[in-house]
Every structure is written in structure tokens, then in C-alpha cells.
Amino acid sequence: MKIGISTAALQWFKDEVELKNGDKVRFYVKIYGNSPVQEGFSLAFTVDNEPIDIAVKTEIEGLTFFIEGADLWFFNGHDLFVDFNAKIDELEFNYTLSE
Template structure:
């Protein structure tokens, strides 16, 4: 599994969330919501500069984006692509099977 952060999504994280080099962002599963990979669950993020058991991570412009082992089940073998949606001015998640 891999995490891919688009340039526009990275810019959004910096501008809207105030992230800077050295910060760490954890993507995690939350109950309720919708996703194309797990019914009744969705994905969220939080700033977490003290990660636990990291299963996968990527670093973009000094910012680490990661998923802990306890949340891997959610992805069901899909890679996570984080992109920026201009229409709603938010990041959006795409799940792609390699």
C-alpha cells in the first residue's frame, strides 16, 4: 500500500491546516460516513506528531503523512490518493487497487 499526496492537496494542507515541515498527519478510520471501500466507515485526518505503529507513510515537502497498522483493514488492498477538489475547496480521497 502507498499514500500519494497531490501538489494541490499539499498546498491545501499548508494553507488551510497550517502544516509546515516536521508536522505529521495521520489518516484514520472513523465510524459512520461513506467510502467506496468500506460501508459505514469513512476516512479522517488529524495532526499526530507522536505516531504509534506506522504501517505506511510518505513525506512531502517535509510533512509526513501516515496510516497506523490498526487502520490498514479499511483500505482493503487499495492505495490512498489524496487530491484537492476545487469545487468544494477540500481534499478528497481516492482509493485505487494497484
């Protein structure tokens, strides 16, 4: 599994969340909403500088984006790509089957 972050999403995290060098963003499962990979569950994020069990991560410009091992089931064999949609002013989570 891989995590991809678009340039626009990276800039959004820097501007809106005010991330600084060394910060870590954890993507985690929440029990509300729907996603293309799990009905009744959706994805959220938090700044978490004390990870417990990083299963997947990507590091960009001094920032770490990761998923804990306990949340891997959610992705059901898919990679995560995070983008920013300027038209609706929100992050978008896109899922593609892992190679």
C-alpha cells in the same frame, strides 16, 4: 499500500491546516459515512506528531503523511490518493487497488 498526495492537496494542508516542517498527518478510520472501500466507515485526518505504529507513510517537503497499522484493514488492498477539489473546496480521498 501507498499514499499519494497531489500538489493541490499538499498546498491545502499547508494553507488551511498550517502545517510546518516536521509535522505529521495521520489518516484514520471513523465510524460514520461511507467510502468506496468500506460501507459505514470513512476516512479522516489529524495532525499527530507522536505516531504509535506507522504502517505506511509518504514524506513530502518535510511533512509526513501516514496510516497506523490498526487502520490498514479499512483500505482493503487499496492505495490512497489525496487530492483537493477546488470546485467544492474540499479534500478528496481516492482509492485504487494496490499493484
